[in-house]
Amino acid sequence: MPHASPRTANNGSPADGAQLHDLLPFTIQDRVFGIFAEHVDATAEAKPFAPLPRAPDSIVGVVCVRGRMLTVLDSAAVLLKEQKRWEQPLPYVVVLRGDEQLALAAETCGDTITVSAEDIERASHSDANLDDAVLGTVKHGGEEILVFDASRLFGRAVQRRERRRRRF
16 A cells, blocks of 8 residues: 655655654554564464463463464553453454564554654553553544553563572
């Protein structure tokens, strides 16, 4: 889908100096999340998954996309501690780039939108639920999109309190 682009200076950046990002919005329950398109490898529809025993609530399970086995995360559980019970098959899977072999579960997946870095309202440090994994929010089409940092998502997903170790 072509986007209208602002005039650019000779160096390829927008003439007004604003940094633009392509953002892929997706939903889980009534929340809209966004991830920078540069972190997305692919999307897939209607994928069956295998739950992992004793996995944190933020891990939905594993899924096969394009011959790759991926660990599927629930963004709402990771970022907001809002757990959803996922039914077979997952409506959408957003495959992330990188060596971690990760994907995100989604109920719906929208078209990529272009936003300015200046339009992303930084997350306030007073909100205990939102930490450094959340870059902020952006408003688009009357909806508030929670934009997160894909590089910090897995660490946050598997974060647990350390158990006491038995000492002999």
